[in-house]
Each structure stands twice: as structure tokens, then as C-alpha cells.
Amino acid sequence: RKEVEQDPGPFNVPEGATVAFNCTYSNSASQSFFWYRQDCRKEPKLLMSVYSSGNEDGRFTAQLNRASQYISLLIRDSKLSDSATYLCVVMDSSYKLIFGSGTRLLVRP
Amino acid sequence: EPEVTQTPSHQVTQMGQEVILRCVPISNHLYFYWYRQILGQKVEFLVSFYNNEISEKSEIFDDQFSVERPDGSNFTLKIRSTKLEDSAMYFCARGTGAPNGEKLFFGSGTQLSVL
Numbered sequence: 001r002k003e004v005e006q007d008p009g010p011f012n013v014p015e016g017a018t019v020a021f022n023c024t025y026s027n028s029a030s031q032s033f034f035w036y037r038q039d040c041r042k043e044p045k046l047l048m049s050v051y052s053s054g055n056e057d058g059r060f061t062a063q064l065n066r067a068s069q070y071i072s073l074l075i076r077d078s079k080l081s082d083s084a085t086y087l088c089v090v091m092d093s094s095y096k097l098i099f100g101s102g103t104r105l106l107v108r109p
Numbered sequence: 110e111p112e113v114t115q116t117p118s119h120q121v122t123q124m125g126q127e128v129i130l131r132c133v134p135i136s137n138h139l140y141f142y143w144y145r146q147i148l149g150q151k152v153e154f155l156v157s158f159y160n161n162e163i164s165e166k167s168e169i170f171d172d173q174f175s176v177e178r179p180d181g182s183n184f185t186l187k188i189r190s191t192k193l194e195d196s197a198m199y200f201c202a203r204g205t206g207a208p209n210g211e212k213l214f215f216g217s218g219t220q221l222s223v224l
Binding site: 038095 | 211212213
């Protein structure tokens, strides 16, 4: 089983749509959880941390279910500029980030 | 403004040559990391570096790799004898060291091409 598993997509949605990405992780001892965004051939950029209580940042909502080892990201009112690859990232006990392969999002006009 | 600056942005080298990739933090940090991403693949951990010592390294980080912070500022990744499969984007990252959840901020990367 992969350490962090994501649907590679691509998700092709119209502007204004709501889209959800899911991610599962295998190590129950994982410490922290994040969503990063990566544009083509650029560095990963931290989008948001993910907490068990759920957290929201503008149009973005992240959820963590520790029992199911499942992480989600919801994007509301998609913008063209949201087109990117979204990386589910898990931090282990030694502060090492484990990246998923990413889910590609394409927002069309 | 990037958290760390990486140089060069692109490096082309011949197989068997040594390369040094550099990372310069904006301010003084203690936690540094190197990751790499082969084209079309996921970002992979190479090594973590805390207080001028290696904290952890992956199985990718074999004897051909080394890291240093020679002058207390620049943070370098050296590949002694490059192989074709070393071709990748190499990212330096600095950490916050926050006890309640480390966050990493990446530089813009060095694209290494081994011919």
C-alpha cells in the first residue's frame, strides 16, 4: 500500500464549480497533514494545514479523519487560477514530509 | 518573496561529474531539507539537516550524496558522481521547527539534467 494515495485526476471542471479531492495515508502514527499546491515545474507551495476539527480558508476547506486515515480538500467557486496539481502531504514522527503523487485540477472557462 | 533561494536554477552536467546545488535562506534557520522530484513523479525526501547535522536521510541519499553548511549560511547538496537517474528537480526547504506541527517552505528548485 502506498504511504499517501491520491486519485491522479485530472479533474476537469467549469469555473464556479465545487470540486473535492480525497487522500488516504497508511501510517497511523503520522503527525501532521497538509495540502500543498504545485504549478507545472514549480515548487510545492503550502496551501493549508489540515486539522481533525476541519478548517477553512476562504474557498478552501480541509478535513481529516484519523480513524479512517483519510484527508479531503474542498474547493468552492473554482477559479481559472486554481488550475494546478494538489498534493496531499503527511508528516511522520521525524518531521519528514511524505507526498502523494498529486491530483491534477483543470478549471475551464 | 521566496523563503529560500536556490542556485543555479538549471544545471546541465555530464554523467560522472560532480555537482553542487546551493540553497540560501532569507534569514537564519536551523531546519533544512532536500527533496527531489523526477519529471512526472512525486516529490521525494532526500535528507533533513538540523543544527548543522544530518537528522535523517532516505535510501536515495547514498554515499554519492552529501550536505554541508560550510559558512553558516549557504546550505549545499553535493552529488559526487552523477548518474543519468539523478536528473530531477531538486528542492531545498526550510522548516519552522514548530513543536506543534512543522511546516516546510520550498525554494524554487534546481533542475538538474545529467547527460
